Amino acid sequence: MRYIASILASAMSLAAPLAAATAAPAAIKIAVFPFELEDFSAGAASIPPDEIDREQLRLATEEARRLIAQSGRYLLVDVGAVNEPTAKAGKLRDCDGCDAKIAAGLGADQSMIAIVSRITRTEYAVTYKIRDARSGALVDVKQTDLRMGANVAWSRGARWLIERRLLE
Template sequence: MPWFKKFLCLLSPLLIAVPAHAATTKAAVFPFDIHDAQQDGEIVPQFNPEDLRRLKLVVDELKVLMAKDGKYAVIDLGPHAQEIEKASPFKECNGCEVPIAKEAGADIAVTGFVDKVSDALLSLQIVARDTKTGELTKTMSAAINGNTDELWLHGVRYLWRNRFNVEAPAK
């Protein structure tokens, strides 16, 4: 066998094993919102502190999952805290998070929402928008049947694995 064929035979497994470097998407992950049906009709809702803690828990978990993946770089939104406070809740503003995310240098703006019907029935929604166009790029929802840290985390991990981190089929 000529030397170049031997060389190619030795080199080809290495070429296959080296992943192609895709561009990293910069993501602005905003605090998630909550709607508690038990608070409907209240002038000033008094959200359960455990639910508010779990909202932060699932946001932090999503950020960790995104950072571990390598396809995403999570942008620090700390310098935009006042703008975020004024604009929220994001479930009601139809994309008002996009200019904040764009200003922060992000390619996508990620928001989320928990709809709590009761302690036994909740729904977690995650939405991503392109910061250049404002268009929705991803929308997803998962039912959570129980109100524990592990079940909320299971919901965000499920959405990450099966919806968020899955490429759309080519058209």
Template sequence: MHRLATLLFFLAAAPLSAGERVAFFGITLLDDTVQTAQGNEAEQERARMLETLVTERFAAEGYELVDIAPVQDKLDRVVNPAKCNGCDARMAGELGADFALVGEVQKVSNLILSMNLQLRDAKSGETIKGRVVDIRGNTDESWSRGMRYILKTAFFPE
């Protein structure tokens, strides 16, 4: 665990340059509860809210978010772009992006959720930046607070 914490510290310290191109493949909702396979409509809406939050923050920081429509047919065949053996980086490369950006929210229960966001180099597939946080509570506020924390601490530290 100590190695992972050290790795995430160094990943967070790696600088990014505004103007670079990012292919954002969205936030995948993983529901480990017995309720539903894809979460309920409120959770789907929260995932869209996180996608908007991430997109707006990257754009505000000067990154160009590329249109992923040219690879949408490939993306539609992928259950989870964050865990597809590098398909996210390959698709980002096809789009001419410098980086692939993927995220997940894993619902363990209505109280415990895990959220992550990973930025990978489109050429090498290497993770450049990333963070995983656990959140408590299945509300709009807890989800947005968790993602803002990831963005603030791992991607755009002040």
């Protein structure tokens, strides 16, 4: 009986490093900033973003965060307390990667910004940009080719992009 126990103990000690080597990689800590609107439509000069646009951006952000968190590949870092003026103004897309520095300050490994580009009042595209928080280098950039629907479809575009590009 002792002989069998010693054989099992030896086998288990040999299997432990193998199990550790095949374990899933640690989740990447990612700061997902609120979606931003970039309006290229003909009406942009005369029709500023309104409450409906802001609500649809919020819903698209929530959908993206939900899918990213559910994947298990990422761990969301809270960006709610960020006081950076560029972030508060919804202009991270224009700051040449400052989102990475903000994310690093929050303890994230990566940052993600997403832009809804309004082409017309019924056509849009959604783009995300992920940066390494330490170096600021772009890790991934993807855009939808979904150009259909008004602002109520932005979260659908975000879902398509996250599911079929980021998490695929």
